[in-house]
Amino acid sequence: MSDSIPIPLVAASVPRLSGVLPPVLTPFGEDLAPDPTRLAAHARWLLGQGCSGLAIFGTTSEANSLSLEERERLLEALLEDGIPPEVLLVGTGCCALSDTVRLTALAVRRGCAGVLMLPPFYYKGVSDEGLYRVFSEVIERVGDARLRVYLYHIPPISQVGITAQLIERLLRAYPEVVAGMKDSSGDLGNTKLMLERFGPSGFKVFLGTERLLLAGMRSGGAGCITATANVNPAMIVRLFRDWQGREAEKLQEEVNVIRSALERLPVIAALKSVLAHETRDPAWRTVRPPLVELPAADSSTLLADLERRGFAMPGLPA
Protein backbone atom coordinates (compact mmCIF):
# COMPACT_ATOMS: atom_id res chain seq x y z
CA MET A 1 0.00 0.00 0.00
CA SER A 2 2.84 2.39 0.90
CA ASP A 3 4.39 1.92 -2.50
CA SER A 4 1.32 2.14 -4.68
CA ILE A 5 -0.60 5.19 -3.44
CA PRO A 6 1.41 8.04 -1.91
CA ILE A 7 -0.04 9.97 1.02
CA PRO A 8 -1.16 13.32 -0.42
CA LEU A 9 0.92 16.33 0.52
CA VAL A 10 -1.00 18.99 2.41
CA ALA A 11 -0.55 22.62 1.39
CA ALA A 12 1.49 24.62 3.90
CA SER A 13 -1.40 27.09 3.99
CA VAL A 14 -3.59 24.64 5.96
CA PRO A 15 -3.08 25.85 9.54
CA ARG A 16 -1.81 23.35 12.10
CA LEU A 17 -1.20 23.62 15.82
CA SER A 18 2.23 23.59 17.44
CA GLY A 19 3.87 24.51 20.74
CA VAL A 20 2.92 23.79 24.34
CA LEU A 21 -0.75 23.01 24.96
CA PRO A 22 -1.69 22.16 28.55
CA PRO A 23 -4.51 19.64 28.90
CA VAL A 24 -6.42 22.07 31.07
CA LEU A 25 -7.42 20.89 34.55
CA THR A 26 -11.18 21.07 35.20
CA PRO A 27 -12.19 22.72 38.50
CA PHE A 28 -15.15 21.28 40.40
CA GLY A 29 -17.36 22.67 43.11
CA GLU A 30 -18.13 20.88 46.36
CA ASP A 31 -21.12 19.29 44.61
CA LEU A 32 -18.68 17.92 41.98
CA ALA A 33 -20.16 20.18 39.27
CA PRO A 34 -17.58 21.65 36.88
CA ASP A 35 -16.93 25.37 37.41
CA PRO A 36 -16.68 27.36 34.15
CA THR A 37 -15.54 30.58 35.88
CA ARG A 38 -12.45 29.11 37.52
CA LEU A 39 -11.77 27.12 34.32
CA ALA A 40 -11.70 30.31 32.25
CA ALA A 41 -9.43 32.05 34.79
CA HIS A 42 -6.98 29.13 34.67
CA ALA A 43 -7.14 29.07 30.86
CA ARG A 44 -6.32 32.77 30.64
CA TRP A 45 -3.37 32.37 33.01
CA LEU A 46 -1.99 29.53 30.88
CA LEU A 47 -2.22 31.63 27.71
CA GLY A 48 -0.57 34.51 29.57
CA GLN A 49 2.34 32.20 30.39
CA GLY A 50 3.02 31.70 26.70
CA CYS A 51 1.13 28.50 25.91
CA SER A 52 0.24 28.49 22.23
CA GLY A 53 -3.00 26.68 22.80
CA LEU A 54 -5.18 24.84 25.28
CA ALA A 55 -6.07 21.16 25.07
CA ILE A 56 -9.39 21.19 26.89
CA PHE A 57 -11.14 17.91 27.78
CA GLY A 58 -8.05 15.75 27.87
CA THR A 59 -7.20 12.93 30.25
CA THR A 60 -5.80 15.43 32.77
CA SER A 61 -9.03 17.44 32.45
CA GLU A 62 -10.97 14.43 33.77
CA ALA A 63 -13.00 14.82 30.59
CA ASN A 64 -14.05 11.20 30.63
CA SER A 65 -15.65 11.85 33.99
CA LEU A 66 -17.81 14.59 32.42
CA SER A 67 -21.07 14.09 30.58
CA LEU A 68 -21.43 15.29 27.02
CA GLU A 69 -23.65 18.20 28.16
CA GLU A 70 -21.13 19.21 30.81
CA ARG A 71 -18.41 19.37 28.16
CA GLU A 72 -20.66 21.31 25.79
CA ARG A 73 -21.53 23.84 28.47
CA LEU A 74 -17.88 24.30 29.49
CA LEU A 75 -16.81 24.88 25.89
CA GLU A 76 -19.55 27.47 25.37
CA ALA A 77 -18.65 29.15 28.67
CA LEU A 78 -14.97 29.44 27.73
CA LEU A 79 -15.86 31.05 24.42
CA GLU A 80 -18.36 33.42 26.05
CA ASP A 81 -15.60 34.34 28.47
CA GLY A 82 -13.48 35.48 25.55
CA ILE A 83 -11.05 32.57 25.13
CA PRO A 84 -10.40 32.59 21.36
CA PRO A 85 -11.52 29.39 19.60
CA GLU A 86 -8.34 29.46 17.47
CA VAL A 87 -6.28 28.34 20.50
CA LEU A 88 -8.57 25.46 21.46
CA LEU A 89 -7.84 21.81 20.84
CA VAL A 90 -10.97 20.08 22.11
CA GLY A 91 -11.02 16.50 23.38
CA THR A 92 -14.02 14.92 21.69
CA GLY A 93 -13.36 11.17 21.49
CA CYS A 94 -16.07 9.26 23.34
CA CYS A 95 -17.03 5.58 23.46
CA ALA A 96 -20.22 6.25 21.49
CA LEU A 97 -19.90 7.36 17.87
CA SER A 98 -22.99 9.55 18.27
CA ASP A 99 -21.38 11.46 21.17
CA THR A 100 -18.09 11.98 19.33
CA VAL A 101 -19.91 13.32 16.28
CA ARG A 102 -22.01 15.73 18.34
CA LEU A 103 -19.12 17.19 20.34
CA THR A 104 -16.79 17.37 17.33
CA ALA A 105 -19.45 19.16 15.28
CA LEU A 106 -19.90 21.72 18.06
CA ALA A 107 -16.15 22.38 18.26
CA VAL A 108 -15.93 22.90 14.51
CA ARG A 109 -19.04 25.11 14.40
CA ARG A 110 -17.49 27.31 17.08
CA GLY A 111 -14.26 27.66 15.08
CA CYS A 112 -11.97 25.66 17.36
CA ALA A 113 -8.50 24.96 15.96
CA GLY A 114 -8.85 21.21 16.20
CA VAL A 115 -10.11 18.22 18.10
CA LEU A 116 -8.05 15.64 19.98
CA MET A 117 -9.80 12.36 19.41
CA LEU A 118 -9.52 9.28 21.60
CA PRO A 119 -10.60 6.03 19.98
CA PRO A 120 -13.62 4.36 21.66
CA PHE A 121 -12.01 2.70 24.67
CA TYR A 122 -14.49 0.24 26.17
CA TYR A 123 -14.10 -2.71 23.81
CA LYS A 124 -10.54 -4.03 23.78
CA GLY A 125 -8.63 -5.78 21.01
CA VAL A 126 -10.64 -4.03 18.31
CA SER A 127 -9.34 -4.03 14.74
CA ASP A 128 -7.81 -1.20 12.73
CA GLU A 129 -10.76 -1.66 10.37
CA GLY A 130 -13.17 -0.94 13.25
CA LEU A 131 -11.19 2.12 14.34
CA TYR A 132 -10.93 3.35 10.76
CA ARG A 133 -14.71 3.19 10.54
CA VAL A 134 -15.04 5.21 13.75
CA PHE A 135 -12.79 8.07 12.61
CA SER A 136 -14.09 8.00 9.08
CA GLU A 137 -17.76 8.04 10.21
CA VAL A 138 -17.05 11.00 12.49
CA ILE A 139 -15.28 12.93 9.73
CA GLU A 140 -18.03 12.17 7.19
CA ARG A 141 -20.88 12.94 9.59
CA VAL A 142 -19.36 16.21 10.80
CA GLY A 143 -18.84 16.99 7.12
CA ASP A 144 -17.03 20.30 7.58
CA ALA A 145 -13.87 21.19 5.66
CA ARG A 146 -12.62 23.16 8.67
CA LEU A 147 -12.34 20.03 10.84
CA ARG A 148 -8.80 19.17 11.99
CA VAL A 149 -8.46 15.86 13.80
CA TYR A 150 -5.50 15.07 16.06
CA LEU A 151 -5.48 11.37 16.95
CA TYR A 152 -4.96 10.58 20.62
CA HIS A 153 -2.65 7.62 21.22
CA ILE A 154 -2.53 6.84 24.93
CA PRO A 155 -2.37 3.06 25.28
CA PRO A 156 -1.41 3.03 28.99
CA ILE A 157 -4.87 4.43 29.79
CA SER A 158 -7.20 3.85 26.85
CA GLN A 159 -5.71 0.38 26.17
CA VAL A 160 -6.77 0.94 22.57
CA GLY A 161 -3.97 2.43 20.49
CA ILE A 162 -3.54 4.11 17.11
CA THR A 163 -1.27 2.18 14.77
CA ALA A 164 0.81 3.53 11.89
CA GLN A 165 -1.30 1.44 9.49
CA LEU A 166 -4.45 3.17 10.72
CA ILE A 167 -2.92 6.64 10.39
CA GLU A 168 -1.71 5.85 6.89
CA ARG A 169 -5.16 4.79 5.80
CA LEU A 170 -6.78 7.85 7.35
CA LEU A 171 -4.23 10.19 5.77
CA ARG A 172 -4.89 8.78 2.31
CA ALA A 173 -8.61 9.33 2.73
CA TYR A 174 -8.56 12.65 4.62
CA PRO A 175 -5.17 14.32 4.15
CA GLU A 176 -6.34 17.79 5.17
CA VAL A 177 -8.58 16.74 8.05
CA VAL A 178 -6.23 14.28 9.78
CA ALA A 179 -3.78 16.87 11.03
CA GLY A 180 -1.68 15.09 13.61
CA MET A 181 -1.56 13.11 16.80
CA LYS A 182 -0.65 13.21 20.45
CA ASP A 183 1.70 10.35 21.27
CA SER A 184 1.28 9.51 24.95
CA SER A 185 2.83 6.08 24.60
CA GLY A 186 5.87 7.38 26.47
CA ASP A 187 7.93 5.63 23.79
CA LEU A 188 10.17 8.04 21.89
CA GLY A 189 10.83 5.29 19.34
CA ASN A 190 7.15 5.30 18.43
CA THR A 191 7.11 9.10 18.13
CA LYS A 192 10.13 9.00 15.82
CA LEU A 193 8.54 6.32 13.68
CA MET A 194 5.37 8.40 13.27
CA LEU A 195 7.41 11.50 12.42
CA GLU A 196 9.52 9.65 9.85
CA ARG A 197 6.52 8.12 8.14
CA PHE A 198 4.00 10.94 8.26
CA GLY A 199 5.90 14.13 9.10
CA PRO A 200 6.90 14.77 5.47
CA SER A 201 3.24 15.01 4.44
CA GLY A 202 2.51 17.67 7.09
CA PHE A 203 1.27 15.43 9.91
CA LYS A 204 2.04 16.94 13.34
CA VAL A 205 3.17 14.84 16.30
CA PHE A 206 2.89 16.15 19.86
CA LEU A 207 4.81 14.56 22.69
CA GLY A 208 2.72 13.51 25.68
CA THR A 209 5.37 14.56 28.21
CA GLU A 210 7.81 17.47 28.38
CA ARG A 211 10.47 14.97 29.45
CA LEU A 212 10.72 13.98 25.78
CA LEU A 213 10.24 17.49 24.41
CA LEU A 214 13.81 18.26 23.35
CA ALA A 215 14.40 14.82 21.84
CA GLY A 216 11.01 15.02 20.15
CA MET A 217 11.67 18.47 18.68
CA ARG A 218 15.01 17.27 17.33
CA SER A 219 13.10 14.54 15.49
CA GLY A 220 10.59 16.98 14.00
CA GLY A 221 7.92 17.08 16.72
CA ALA A 222 5.30 19.85 16.88
CA GLY A 223 5.45 20.44 20.64
CA CYS A 224 3.90 18.84 23.67
CA ILE A 225 0.55 18.37 25.37
CA THR A 226 1.55 17.59 28.92
CA ALA A 227 -0.30 17.51 32.25
CA THR A 228 2.40 19.35 34.19
CA ALA A 229 2.12 22.37 31.86
CA ASN A 230 -0.91 23.23 34.02
CA VAL A 231 1.45 24.39 36.76
CA ASN A 232 4.81 24.81 35.05
CA PRO A 233 3.92 26.31 31.66
CA ALA A 234 6.52 29.10 31.33
CA MET A 235 9.51 26.82 31.79
CA ILE A 236 8.20 24.27 29.30
CA VAL A 237 7.32 27.04 26.81
CA ARG A 238 10.88 28.36 27.13
CA LEU A 239 12.29 24.94 26.31
CA PHE A 240 9.97 24.70 23.31
CA ARG A 241 11.02 28.12 22.01
CA ASP A 242 14.75 27.61 22.62
CA TRP A 243 15.10 23.96 21.72
CA GLN A 244 17.66 24.83 19.04
CA GLY A 245 19.60 27.13 21.37
CA ARG A 246 22.77 26.51 23.34
CA GLU A 247 20.88 26.24 26.64
CA ALA A 248 18.45 23.55 25.43
CA GLU A 249 19.95 20.62 27.33
CA LYS A 250 20.08 22.66 30.51
CA LEU A 251 16.47 23.80 30.07
CA GLN A 252 15.39 20.21 29.56
CA GLU A 253 17.12 19.24 32.81
CA GLU A 254 15.43 22.07 34.70
CA VAL A 255 12.05 21.05 33.34
CA ASN A 256 12.74 17.47 34.37
CA VAL A 257 13.58 18.51 37.92
CA ILE A 258 10.07 19.92 38.40
CA ARG A 259 8.39 17.06 36.61
CA SER A 260 10.17 14.50 38.79
CA ALA A 261 8.56 15.95 41.91
CA LEU A 262 5.08 15.78 40.37
CA GLU A 263 5.10 12.44 38.63
CA ARG A 264 5.83 10.41 41.74
CA LEU A 265 2.21 11.01 42.76
CA PRO A 266 -1.18 10.49 41.05
CA VAL A 267 -0.62 13.39 38.71
CA ILE A 268 -4.10 14.92 38.34
CA ALA A 269 -4.64 15.07 42.09
CA ALA A 270 -1.09 16.37 42.59
CA LEU A 271 -1.53 19.17 40.04
CA LYS A 272 -4.84 20.20 41.56
CA SER A 273 -3.25 20.24 44.98
CA VAL A 274 -0.50 22.58 43.73
CA LEU A 275 -3.04 24.85 42.05
CA ALA A 276 -5.18 24.94 45.23
CA HIS A 277 -2.16 26.04 47.22
CA GLU A 278 -0.89 28.61 44.73
CA THR A 279 -4.31 30.17 44.05
CA ARG A 280 -5.30 29.93 47.76
CA ASP A 281 -8.48 28.25 46.59
CA PRO A 282 -8.84 24.89 48.38
CA ALA A 283 -11.74 23.93 46.09
CA TRP A 284 -9.17 23.27 43.35
CA ARG A 285 -8.20 20.08 45.22
CA THR A 286 -11.49 18.43 44.27
CA VAL A 287 -11.40 15.63 41.71
CA ARG A 288 -14.36 13.65 40.49
CA PRO A 289 -14.63 10.00 41.50
CA PRO A 290 -13.18 7.52 40.61
CA LEU A 291 -10.18 9.79 41.27
CA VAL A 292 -9.36 10.78 44.82
CA GLU A 293 -7.81 14.05 45.98
CA LEU A 294 -4.24 14.03 47.28
CA PRO A 295 -4.04 13.32 51.04
CA ALA A 296 -3.03 16.45 52.99
CA ALA A 297 0.28 14.90 54.08
CA ASP A 298 1.28 14.04 50.49
CA SER A 299 0.30 17.52 49.47
CA SER A 300 2.53 19.15 52.10
CA THR A 301 5.46 16.94 51.16
CA LEU A 302 4.98 17.75 47.48
CA LEU A 303 4.75 21.50 48.06
CA ALA A 304 7.90 21.50 50.20
CA ASP A 305 9.69 19.41 47.60
CA LEU A 306 8.64 21.77 44.80
CA GLU A 307 9.79 24.78 46.83
CA ARG A 308 13.22 23.20 47.33
CA ARG A 309 13.39 22.76 43.55
CA GLY A 310 12.72 26.47 42.99
CA PHE A 311 9.19 26.00 41.65
CA ALA A 312 6.96 29.08 41.29
CA MET A 313 3.70 30.05 39.57
CA PRO A 314 3.91 33.76 38.87
CA GLY A 315 0.93 35.99 38.11
CA LEU A 316 -1.81 33.58 39.12
CA PRO A 317 -5.40 34.85 39.20
CA ALA A 318 -6.28 35.96 42.75
Place this chain on the structure above:
Amino acid sequence: MSDSIPIPLVAASVPRLSGVLPPVLTPFGEDLAPDPTRLAAHARWLLGQGCSGLAIFGTTSEANSLSLEERERLLEALLEDGIPPEVLLVGTGCCALSDTVRLTALAVRRGCAGVLMLPPFYYKGVSDEGLYRVFSEVIERVGDARLRVYLYHIPPISQVGITAQLIERLLRAYPEVVAGMKDSSGDLGNTKLMLERFGPSGFKVFLGTERLLLAGMRSGGAGCITATANVNPAMIVRLFRDWQGREAEKLQEEVNVIRSALERLPVIAALKSVLAHETRDPAWRTVRPPLVELPAADSSTLLADLERRGFAMPGLPA
Protein backbone atom coordinates in the same frame (compact mmCIF):
# COMPACT_ATOMS: atom_id res chain seq x y z
CA MET B 1 -13.35 -4.61 59.67
CA SER B 2 -14.96 -8.02 58.97
CA ASP B 3 -14.85 -8.91 62.65
CA SER B 4 -16.07 -5.67 64.15
CA ILE B 5 -19.13 -4.71 62.11
CA PRO B 6 -21.20 -7.50 60.57
CA ILE B 7 -22.78 -6.97 57.17
CA PRO B 8 -26.50 -6.43 57.83
CA LEU B 9 -28.84 -9.25 56.85
CA VAL B 10 -31.39 -8.28 54.25
CA ALA B 11 -34.99 -9.39 54.75
CA ALA B 12 -36.03 -12.19 52.39
CA SER B 13 -38.95 -9.97 51.36
CA VAL B 14 -36.65 -7.62 49.40
CA PRO B 15 -37.03 -8.91 45.84
CA ARG B 16 -33.89 -9.99 43.99
CA LEU B 17 -33.33 -11.21 40.46
CA SER B 18 -32.34 -14.76 39.55
CA GLY B 19 -32.24 -17.06 36.55
CA VAL B 20 -31.06 -16.54 32.99
CA LEU B 21 -30.90 -12.92 31.80
CA PRO B 22 -29.57 -12.39 28.28
CA PRO B 23 -27.59 -9.17 27.78
CA VAL B 24 -29.90 -8.21 24.93
CA LEU B 25 -28.28 -7.53 21.55
CA THR B 26 -29.05 -4.06 20.16
CA PRO B 27 -30.20 -3.97 16.52
CA PHE B 28 -29.00 -1.10 14.32
CA GLY B 29 -30.24 0.29 11.04
CA GLU B 30 -28.04 0.94 8.03
CA ASP B 31 -27.40 4.43 9.40
CA LEU B 32 -26.13 2.80 12.64
CA ALA B 33 -29.11 4.14 14.62
CA PRO B 34 -30.49 1.70 17.21
CA ASP B 35 -33.84 0.18 16.23
CA PRO B 36 -36.35 -0.01 19.13
CA THR B 37 -38.88 -2.08 17.19
CA ARG B 38 -36.56 -4.98 16.42
CA LEU B 39 -35.13 -4.71 19.95
CA ALA B 40 -38.59 -5.15 21.48
CA ALA B 41 -39.34 -8.11 19.19
CA HIS B 42 -36.10 -9.81 20.22
CA ALA B 43 -36.79 -9.04 23.90
CA ARG B 44 -40.25 -10.64 23.70
CA TRP B 45 -38.84 -13.73 22.04
CA LEU B 46 -36.25 -14.11 24.81
CA LEU B 47 -38.93 -13.86 27.50
CA GLY B 48 -41.03 -16.38 25.57
CA GLN B 49 -38.09 -18.80 25.71
CA GLY B 50 -38.21 -18.76 29.50
CA CYS B 51 -35.64 -16.10 30.39
CA SER B 52 -36.50 -14.69 33.79
CA GLY B 53 -35.28 -11.24 32.87
CA LEU B 54 -33.43 -9.12 30.35
CA ALA B 55 -30.10 -7.41 30.95
CA ILE B 56 -30.42 -4.52 28.54
CA PHE B 57 -27.44 -2.24 27.85
CA GLY B 58 -24.74 -4.74 28.70
CA THR B 59 -21.39 -5.32 27.01
CA THR B 60 -23.06 -7.62 24.45
CA SER B 61 -25.67 -4.91 23.81
CA GLU B 62 -22.89 -2.57 22.61
CA ALA B 63 -24.27 -0.20 25.25
CA ASN B 64 -20.96 1.60 25.58
CA SER B 65 -21.26 2.48 21.91
CA LEU B 66 -24.61 4.18 22.58
CA SER B 67 -25.11 7.73 23.81
CA LEU B 68 -27.02 8.37 27.01
CA GLU B 69 -30.02 9.67 25.03
CA GLU B 70 -30.00 6.61 22.79
CA ARG B 71 -30.15 4.37 25.86
CA GLU B 72 -32.90 6.46 27.41
CA ARG B 73 -35.00 6.32 24.25
CA LEU B 74 -34.52 2.56 23.88
CA LEU B 75 -35.57 1.96 27.49
CA GLU B 76 -38.69 4.11 27.07
CA ALA B 77 -39.50 2.35 23.78
CA LEU B 78 -39.25 -1.11 25.36
CA LEU B 79 -41.61 -0.09 28.15
CA GLU B 80 -44.05 1.53 25.72
CA ASP B 81 -43.96 -1.71 23.75
CA GLY B 82 -45.20 -3.56 26.82
CA ILE B 83 -42.02 -5.16 28.15
CA PRO B 84 -42.65 -5.21 31.92
CA PRO B 85 -40.11 -3.16 33.91
CA GLU B 86 -40.00 -5.89 36.57
CA VAL B 87 -37.95 -8.09 34.22
CA LEU B 88 -35.43 -5.41 33.30
CA LEU B 89 -31.89 -5.21 34.60
CA VAL B 90 -30.58 -2.00 33.03
CA GLY B 91 -26.89 -1.35 32.36
CA THR B 92 -26.28 2.16 33.67
CA GLY B 93 -22.59 2.38 34.58
CA CYS B 94 -20.90 5.13 32.55
CA CYS B 95 -17.52 6.85 32.83
CA ALA B 96 -19.15 10.08 34.00
CA LEU B 97 -20.85 10.09 37.39
CA SER B 98 -23.48 12.51 36.07
CA ASP B 99 -24.45 10.07 33.27
CA THR B 100 -24.67 7.08 35.61
CA VAL B 101 -26.89 9.03 38.01
CA ARG B 102 -29.24 10.18 35.23
CA LEU B 103 -29.68 6.76 33.62
CA THR B 104 -29.99 4.95 36.96
CA ALA B 105 -32.62 7.44 38.15
CA LEU B 106 -34.64 6.86 34.98
CA ALA B 107 -34.51 3.08 35.40
CA VAL B 108 -35.70 3.34 39.00
CA ARG B 109 -38.44 5.84 38.16
CA ARG B 110 -39.75 3.45 35.52
CA GLY B 111 -39.85 0.59 38.02
CA CYS B 112 -37.04 -1.52 36.57
CA ALA B 113 -36.00 -4.49 38.71
CA GLY B 114 -32.40 -3.36 39.00
CA VAL B 115 -29.40 -1.78 37.37
CA LEU B 116 -26.15 -3.49 36.35
CA MET B 117 -23.44 -0.98 37.08
CA LEU B 118 -19.99 -0.91 35.50
CA PRO B 119 -17.39 1.11 37.36
CA PRO B 120 -16.03 4.11 35.41
CA PHE B 121 -13.56 2.46 33.05
CA TYR B 122 -11.38 5.18 31.51
CA TYR B 123 -8.92 5.81 34.34
CA LYS B 124 -6.96 2.69 35.26
CA GLY B 125 -5.46 1.68 38.58
CA VAL B 126 -8.05 3.64 40.54
CA SER B 127 -8.47 2.94 44.25
CA ASP B 128 -11.30 1.17 46.05
CA GLU B 129 -11.87 4.48 47.84
CA GLY B 130 -12.47 6.18 44.47
CA LEU B 131 -14.82 3.42 43.33
CA TYR B 132 -16.65 3.45 46.64
CA ARG B 133 -17.26 7.16 46.15
CA VAL B 134 -18.65 6.53 42.66
CA PHE B 135 -21.19 3.91 43.75
CA SER B 136 -22.07 5.72 46.94
CA GLU B 137 -22.58 9.08 45.13
CA VAL B 138 -24.85 7.37 42.60
CA ILE B 139 -26.90 5.67 45.31
CA GLU B 140 -27.19 8.88 47.35
CA ARG B 141 -28.00 11.08 44.36
CA VAL B 142 -30.63 8.70 42.97
CA GLY B 143 -31.99 8.60 46.52
CA ASP B 144 -34.74 6.05 45.90
CA ALA B 145 -35.36 3.12 48.23
CA ARG B 146 -36.46 0.99 45.25
CA LEU B 147 -32.97 1.09 43.69
CA ARG B 148 -31.23 -2.29 43.39
CA VAL B 149 -27.63 -2.18 42.22
CA TYR B 150 -25.87 -5.19 40.73
CA LEU B 151 -22.14 -4.54 40.44
CA TYR B 152 -20.57 -5.45 37.12
CA HIS B 153 -17.16 -7.09 37.45
CA ILE B 154 -15.67 -7.62 33.99
CA PRO B 155 -11.93 -6.99 34.27
CA PRO B 156 -11.00 -8.47 30.87
CA ILE B 157 -12.86 -5.59 29.21
CA SER B 158 -13.30 -2.75 31.71
CA GLN B 159 -9.82 -3.31 33.19
CA VAL B 160 -11.26 -1.86 36.39
CA GLY B 161 -12.55 -4.56 38.70
CA ILE B 162 -14.76 -4.83 41.79
CA THR B 163 -12.91 -6.20 44.80
CA ALA B 164 -14.35 -8.05 47.81
CA GLN B 165 -13.22 -5.16 50.04
CA LEU B 166 -15.25 -2.72 47.97
CA ILE B 167 -18.36 -4.93 48.04
CA GLU B 168 -18.03 -5.37 51.79
CA ARG B 169 -17.89 -1.62 52.37
CA LEU B 170 -20.85 -1.00 50.04
CA LEU B 171 -22.91 -3.73 51.72
CA ARG B 172 -22.33 -2.23 55.17
CA ALA B 173 -23.52 1.16 53.94
CA TYR B 174 -26.32 0.08 51.60
CA PRO B 175 -27.37 -3.50 52.46
CA GLU B 176 -30.74 -3.30 50.70
CA VAL B 177 -29.60 -1.36 47.64
CA VAL B 178 -26.46 -3.35 46.81
CA ALA B 179 -28.24 -6.47 45.66
CA GLY B 180 -25.63 -8.50 43.85
CA MET B 181 -23.09 -8.67 41.08
CA LYS B 182 -22.32 -10.14 37.70
CA ASP B 183 -18.95 -11.89 37.81
CA SER B 184 -17.51 -11.88 34.29
CA SER B 185 -13.97 -12.55 35.45
CA GLY B 186 -14.31 -16.06 34.04
CA ASP B 187 -12.73 -17.24 37.31
CA LEU B 188 -14.98 -19.63 39.21
CA GLY B 189 -12.70 -19.25 42.23
CA ASN B 190 -13.57 -15.58 42.41
CA THR B 191 -17.31 -16.32 42.09
CA LYS B 192 -17.10 -18.85 44.93
CA LEU B 193 -15.22 -16.39 47.11
CA MET B 194 -17.90 -13.74 46.56
CA LEU B 195 -20.66 -16.26 47.31
CA GLU B 196 -18.97 -17.47 50.49
CA ARG B 197 -18.40 -13.98 51.82
CA PHE B 198 -21.57 -12.19 50.76
CA GLY B 199 -24.11 -14.87 49.82
CA PRO B 200 -25.23 -15.41 53.43
CA SER B 201 -26.35 -11.77 53.69
CA GLY B 202 -28.57 -12.09 50.58
CA PHE B 203 -26.10 -10.83 47.95
CA LYS B 204 -26.74 -12.46 44.55
CA VAL B 205 -23.93 -13.52 42.22
CA PHE B 206 -24.57 -14.10 38.51
CA LEU B 207 -22.13 -16.03 36.37
CA GLY B 208 -20.95 -14.27 33.23
CA THR B 209 -20.94 -17.44 31.16
CA GLU B 210 -23.25 -20.46 31.00
CA ARG B 211 -20.13 -22.63 30.87
CA LEU B 212 -19.84 -22.08 34.62
CA LEU B 213 -23.58 -22.18 35.31
CA LEU B 214 -23.84 -25.63 36.91
CA ALA B 215 -20.71 -25.18 39.02
CA GLY B 216 -21.87 -21.71 39.99
CA MET B 217 -25.35 -22.87 40.99
CA ARG B 218 -23.82 -25.63 43.14
CA SER B 219 -21.91 -22.88 44.97
CA GLY B 220 -25.04 -20.79 45.54
CA GLY B 221 -25.11 -18.66 42.37
CA ALA B 222 -28.23 -16.77 41.27
CA GLY B 223 -28.06 -17.66 37.57
CA CYS B 224 -26.23 -16.26 34.60
CA ILE B 225 -26.09 -13.22 32.37
CA THR B 226 -24.47 -14.56 29.24
CA ALA B 227 -24.11 -13.27 25.69
CA THR B 228 -24.98 -16.58 24.05
CA ALA B 229 -28.39 -16.62 25.76
CA ASN B 230 -29.38 -14.25 22.96
CA VAL B 231 -29.51 -17.19 20.57
CA ASN B 232 -29.61 -20.26 22.81
CA PRO B 233 -31.87 -19.19 25.69
CA ALA B 234 -34.12 -22.25 26.07
CA MET B 235 -31.27 -24.70 26.56
CA ILE B 236 -29.55 -22.49 29.14
CA VAL B 237 -32.85 -21.88 30.94
CA ARG B 238 -33.40 -25.65 31.11
CA LEU B 239 -29.98 -26.10 32.71
CA PHE B 240 -30.78 -23.35 35.21
CA ARG B 241 -34.10 -24.93 36.14
CA ASP B 242 -32.80 -28.50 36.34
CA TRP B 243 -29.38 -27.90 37.86
CA GLN B 244 -30.25 -30.14 40.81
CA GLY B 245 -31.63 -32.86 38.56
CA ARG B 246 -30.03 -36.09 37.36
CA GLU B 247 -29.51 -34.72 33.85
CA ALA B 248 -27.64 -31.58 34.96
CA GLU B 249 -24.15 -32.68 33.87
CA LYS B 250 -25.50 -33.75 30.51
CA LEU B 251 -27.37 -30.47 30.04
CA GLN B 252 -24.21 -28.55 30.91
CA GLU B 253 -22.33 -30.50 28.23
CA GLU B 254 -25.02 -29.81 25.64
CA VAL B 255 -24.95 -26.12 26.46
CA ASN B 256 -21.14 -26.14 26.15
CA VAL B 257 -21.31 -27.74 22.69
CA ILE B 258 -23.26 -24.74 21.34
CA ARG B 259 -21.17 -22.22 23.21
CA SER B 260 -17.93 -23.69 21.84
CA ALA B 261 -19.03 -22.97 18.29
CA LEU B 262 -19.83 -19.34 19.12
CA GLU B 263 -16.95 -18.35 21.34
CA ARG B 264 -14.25 -19.06 18.78
CA LEU B 265 -15.35 -15.87 17.00
CA PRO B 266 -15.83 -12.24 18.08
CA VAL B 267 -18.96 -13.07 20.01
CA ILE B 268 -21.15 -9.99 19.46
CA ALA B 269 -20.70 -10.09 15.69
CA ALA B 270 -21.16 -13.86 15.70
CA LEU B 271 -24.43 -13.68 17.64
CA LYS B 272 -25.77 -10.96 15.36
CA SER B 273 -24.83 -13.03 12.36
CA VAL B 274 -26.80 -16.00 13.73
CA LEU B 275 -29.78 -13.79 14.51
CA ALA B 276 -29.66 -12.24 11.01
CA HIS B 277 -29.76 -15.73 9.50
CA GLU B 278 -32.47 -17.12 11.75
CA THR B 279 -34.76 -14.07 11.49
CA ARG B 280 -34.00 -13.66 7.74
CA ASP B 281 -33.22 -10.04 8.53
CA PRO B 282 -29.72 -9.22 7.26
CA ALA B 283 -29.79 -5.85 9.06
CA TRP B 284 -29.20 -7.76 12.31
CA ARG B 285 -25.59 -8.28 11.19
CA THR B 286 -24.81 -4.59 11.73
CA VAL B 287 -22.60 -3.66 14.66
CA ARG B 288 -21.49 -0.17 15.59
CA PRO B 289 -17.84 0.75 15.11
CA PRO B 290 -15.33 0.04 16.64
CA LEU B 291 -16.82 -3.45 16.25
CA VAL B 292 -16.94 -5.02 12.81
CA GLU B 293 -19.56 -7.43 11.48
CA LEU B 294 -18.60 -11.06 10.89
CA PRO B 295 -17.16 -11.67 7.41
CA ALA B 296 -19.60 -13.65 5.23
CA ALA B 297 -17.25 -16.65 5.05
CA ASP B 298 -16.93 -16.87 8.86
CA SER B 299 -20.67 -16.54 9.11
CA SER B 300 -21.30 -19.46 6.73
CA THR B 301 -18.80 -21.64 8.56
CA LEU B 302 -20.39 -20.78 11.91
CA LEU B 303 -23.91 -21.49 10.72
CA ALA B 304 -22.89 -24.84 9.24
CA ASP B 305 -21.04 -25.71 12.45
CA LEU B 306 -24.07 -24.80 14.58
CA GLU B 307 -26.35 -26.88 12.37
CA ARG B 308 -24.07 -29.90 12.81
CA ARG B 309 -24.34 -29.38 16.56
CA GLY B 310 -28.15 -29.48 16.40
CA PHE B 311 -28.64 -25.77 17.08
CA ALA B 312 -32.09 -24.24 16.52
CA MET B 313 -33.96 -21.06 17.41
CA PRO B 314 -37.65 -22.01 17.54
CA GLY B 315 -40.51 -19.52 17.34
CA LEU B 316 -38.52 -16.48 16.23
CA PRO B 317 -40.41 -13.33 15.25
CA ALA B 318 -40.95 -13.29 11.47
